[in-house]
Amino acid sequence: MTDGIRATGGRLSRWSRPRLALGAAVVAAGLAAGPARSADDVVLTEKGLGALSAGTTLDLAKAAAVSERFEAQAFEAGSEGMAMPGVALVNRKGVRVAEAIYAGEGQPLYRITILRKAIPNSFGHRVGDAFPDVVPEAEVEARCVAGAEEFSGAAICFEGPDSNLAVVFAGRWDGPDGTLPPASVLAGWKARALMWAAPRTGE
Numbered sequence: 001m002t003d004g005i006r007a008t009g010g011r012l013s014r015w016s017r018p019r020l021a022l023g024a025a026v027v028a029a030g031l032a033a034g035p036a037r038s039a040d041d042v043v044l045t046e047k048g049l050g051a052l053s054a055g056t057t058l059d060l061a062k063a064a065a066v067s068e069r070f071e072a073q074a075f076e077a078g079s080e081g082m083a084m085p086g087v088a089l090v091n092r093k094g095v096r097v098a099e100a101i102y103a104g105e106g107q108p109l110y111r112i113t114i115l116r117k118a119i120p121n122s123f124g125h126r127v128g129d130a131f132p133d134v135v136p137e138a139e140v141e142a143r144c145v146a147g148a149e150e151f152s153g154a155a156i157c158f159e160g161p162d163s164n165l166a167v168v169f170a171g172r173w174d175g176p177d178g179t180l181p182p183a184s185v186l187a188g189w190k191a192r193a194l195m196w197a198a199p200r201t202g203e
Contacts, residue, residue: 042067044194045122046164049098049112052087054198056109058102063087069118070097077101091118114194121167121194123159129191131155131169137183146180155180155189168193 047053050066063072070089077084085105089098097116102109117126125134135143135157142161147154151168159165171189173181180186 042119043122044112044114044119044165044196046196046199048109048196049100049114049119052100052109052112054109057106058085058087058100058109060087063089063100091116108198110198112196119194121159121165121196123165125159125167125191125194127191127193129167131171131186131189131191134167134169134191135186137187140180140183140186144180144186146178148178152177154192155186156195164197164199166195166197167191168195 042050048056051059051062052066056062058074060072060074064070066072066089070091073088073090075086075088077086082104084101084103086099086101088096088100090096095116097114097118099111099113099115100109101111101113114121114127117128120126140157143159144155144157147156147168153170153173155169157167157169159167168191169186169189170192171185173185175181175185181189
């Protein structure tokens with residue numbers, strides 16, 4: 001079993017969208033006009049990431065305005081013949097820090113994935129945090145589910161019963177896929193990604 005995340009666009013029962021695999025096309029976006037924010041001010045909240053929020057469509061200028069420390073790059077994600085546009089935030093070393101995926105051309109944002117510790121969520125959690133620092137042992141059963149598909153072998157833990165924010169944990173375990181490891185195993189795992197999903201609207 002892997003100790004990492006196989007891809008960044010998995011499908012979970014609560015996050016019912018097609019699974020994603022990154023495409024090859026990447027196009028650099030120009031810097032947006034208007035005030036930019038320091039990376040230290042950028043936080044993933046239940047509303048989204050800066051101007052990237054529920055209901056918004058792909059806009060490279062909005063993505064670039066999230067922080068002056070990141071460049072916005074368009075890319076294409078796809079699965080089972082479906083092309084889906086996305087925007088990546090890349091730091092000055094060329095490292096992808098976050099991704100925003102859209103339901104289709106001209107369609108709204110439905111997922112944001114934070115891949116590096118540069119951006120925390122509104123609960124104060126970051127990529128790299130130890131499992132016990134995010135999820136108390138008494139709350140594991142209520143908050144966490146086993147990852148599926150690209151997230152097979154990972155644990156997905158929601159920040160609250162009605163929250164659209166989750167933390168993806170990964171680590172070593174020899175148990176079967178589709179089964180959440182016991183708390184004693186999870187205690188040694190670390191956060192590999194932070195995730196946001198567009199709030200559900202009664203589907």
